[in-house]
Structures are given as C-alpha cells and as structure tokens.
Amino acid sequence: MNKTALITGASSGLGVEFARIHASKGDNLVLVARNVDRMNALKDELEKQFRNISIYVIGKDLSEPSAAKAIHEELQSKKIRVDYLINNAGFGDFGVFAECNLEKQLEMINLNVSALTYLTRMFLPDMIENKFGRVLNVASTAAFQPGPTMSVYFATKAYVLSFSEAIAYELKETGVTVTALCPGATDTGFKVAAALGASNLFKGNGIAGSKDVAEFGYKAMMKGKTVVVHGFMNSLMAQSVRFAPRNIVTAIAQLKLKEIKK
Numbered sequence: 001m002n003k004t005a006l007i008t009g010a011s012s013g014l015g016v017e018f019a020r021i022h023a024s025k026g027d028n029l030v031l032v033a034r035n036v037d038r039m040n041a042l043k044d045e046l047e048k049q050f051r052n053i054s055i056y057v058i059g060k061d062l063s064e065p066s067a068a069k070a071i072h073e074e075l076q077s078k079k080i081r082v083d084y085l086i087n088n089a090g091f092g093d094f095g096v097f098a099e100c101n102l103e104k105q106l107e108m109i110n111l112n113v114s115a116l117t118y119l120t121r122m123f124l125p126d127m128i129e130n131k132f133g134r135v136l137n138v139a140s141t142a143a144f145q146p147g148p149t150m151s152v153y154f155a156t157k158a159y160v161l162s163f164s165e166a167i168a169y170e171l172k173e174t175g176v177t178v179t180a181l182c183p184g185a186t187d188t189g190f191k192v193a194a195a196l197g198a199s200n201l202f203k204g205n206g207i208a209g210s211k212d213v214a215e216f217g218y219k220a221m222m223k224g225k226t227v228v229v230h231g232f233m234n235s236l237m238a239q240s241v242r243f244a245p246r247n248i249v250t251a252i253a254q255l256k257l258k259e260i261k262k
Contacts, residue, residue: 002053006030006075006082008062008119009089011038014138014186017214018086019046029055030080032062032071033089056080062089063107068118081130082123084221087116087137087160092153105152112156117163124167124176131175136221137164139180141229144238157182161227168226177224181217184234186210 005022009015011033019029023046031039036059043055058074060067075082090112093104120135127133143161147154164180171178186208213230220228229235 002026002028003083004028004030004080005084005086006032006119006123007086007088008032008115009138010042011035013210014183014214014217015086015088016042017210018088018136018218021214021218022084023050023053023055026050026052027084028053030058030075030082031055032058032060034059034061062115063111065110065114068115068122072119072122081126083127083130083133085119085123085133085135087119087135089115090138090156092150094150096149097151100152108152109156112153113159116160120163120167120178124171127176128171128174133176134221134224135164135167135176135178136217137178137180138217139164139182141182141184141234141238143180143182165226177221177226179217179221179225180227181213181220181230182228182234182238183208183213183217183230186213186230 005018005027007015007018007022007029010019010029010031012035015031015033019031019042022029029043029046031042033039036057039057039059043057047053047055056078058071060071062068062071091108093100093108095101097105116137120137124133124135127135137160139160140157142150142154143157145154161180161182164178168178187210208230216230217228229238
C-alpha cells in the first residue's frame with residue numbers, strides 16, 4: 001500500500017521538488033498551496049510519469065488562521081492518512097520592524113509558525129499509533145541568529161528549529177521522527193516574497209538549487225536526523241554562532257543583511 005506525503009508550499013520551489021521525489025518513490029501526494037493551477041499542472045505531470053500514485057490537491061492559504069484546521073478536517077473526511085508531513089510553506093519580509101507592514105508580519109507568523117504547529121499536532125497521533133511517520137520542518141540558517149531588518153522571519157525560523165528538536169526528543173522510540181532542514185539562500189520563490197529578488201544574496205552562481213536542497217532534506221528525513229544544515233559553509237556558520245556573544249552575532253547578521261539588500 002502506498003504511503004502518503006502531505007507537502008505544503010507545493011506550487012513552487014522546494015515544494016515541487018519534494019513532490020517529485022516522493023512521487024518517484026511511489027508515494028501518494030497531498031499538495032497544499034494557494035496556487036491551484038500550478039499544483040494541478042504538477043499533478044498532471046507526475047501522474048503521467050508515475051501511474052501507480054494518486055495526487056490530491058488542496059488550494060488553501062495557510063497564512064489564514066482557519067486554513068490548517070480545514071485541511072486536517074478535509075483529509076479526515078476523505079480518510080487520507082498522512083505518513084510524511086513536509087511543512088515547507090513559508091515566506092519572509094525585509095524592513096525595520098517599527099516601520100514594517102504589521103499585517104504581513106502577523107501573516108508570516110501564522111504561516112511559518114502557527115500552521116506548521118497545528119498540522120504537526122494534528123497528524124502526529126496517527127503516526128504514533130501506526131508506529132511510523134516522518135515530519136520534515138523547513139527551517140533556515142536564519143534559525144541560528146537574530147536578524148535585524150528581517151526580525152520576524154528569523155524569529156519564526158528559530159521557533160521551527162527549537163520546536164522540531166524538542167518534539168523529536170519526545171518521539172524517541174515511537175517510530176516517528178522529526179527533522180529540521182536548515183538551508184541557506186536557495187533558488188525558490190522566497191526571494192520574491194521577501195522583496196529580495198534583486199539583492200546581492202541571489203546574484204552569482206553560489207546559490208543552492210531547490211532540487212539539491214530537497215534531495216538533501218529528503219535523505220535526512222528518511223534517516224531520522226533531527227537537524228541538518230545544507231552546505232558546508234552554512235553548517236560552519238550555524239555552528240560558529242553558538243559560541244559567539246549574542247550582541248556580536250546580531251551585529252554581524254545586521255551587516256550581512258544590509259549587504260544583501262544592496
């Protein structure tokens with residue numbers, strides 16, 4: 001019997017690549033995102049390529065407080081059991097907090113934190129009962145430090161990392177694992193959502209591709225690793241900030257973000 005992977009943010013970037021990976025392994029898919037047309041195109045592509053799988057599309061904006069609950073209820077009504085939960089949806093924003101669009105910051109918290117938390121809580125009990133399940137939460141290298149001018153985004157990713165580590169420990173010996181994937185700058189739709197499309201961060205050839213990051217994350221999830229950082233330099237940075245004074249880490253992050261925005 002095919003296992004089922006629920007993937008949020010499944011209309012672009014990492015979400016698309018996670019869907020392709022799981023489809024290639026013979027997993028059924030539940031695709032969740034706002035852009036239904038893109039997901040339907042992906043559904044057609046994958047069902048033609050992998051004829052033994054089924055794909056269910058749900059068009060929801062997870063930044064809306066009621067969306068995560070509606071998704072869980074819909075899948076319950078369809079008797080669709082989730083074996084792999086890929087909490088990939090998220091977005092960022094750039095700007096001084098006191099001057100930013102507050103509504104956008106709250107939507108970011110709803111998506112990056114609240115929806116991820118709700119979906120994880122709702123699907124974990126069945127995984128525990130079945131003695132099998134994999135949860136992959138997409139965090140970021142931003143999780144390891146404060147981020148002046150991207151304060152809320154960095155804080156949401158710190159939550160994802162801490163939350164994932166804690167529940168991974170709670171789930172020992174259950175057959176269920178939780179993995180926090182921490183990529184650095186990746187060629188996805190994030191740069192547009194965060195108003196960083198023309199920044200130095202996304203120029204040049206050093207940016208990781210979505211396919212490479214997704215494959216790295218999938219392998220780590222299947223091995224049951226708790227925290228993984230994509231890329232040697234990203235891993236080095238993530239480890240180094242653990243030992244530096246917090247005020248120094250914050251100042252360095254601010255300098256980097258100023259350079260990125262140029």
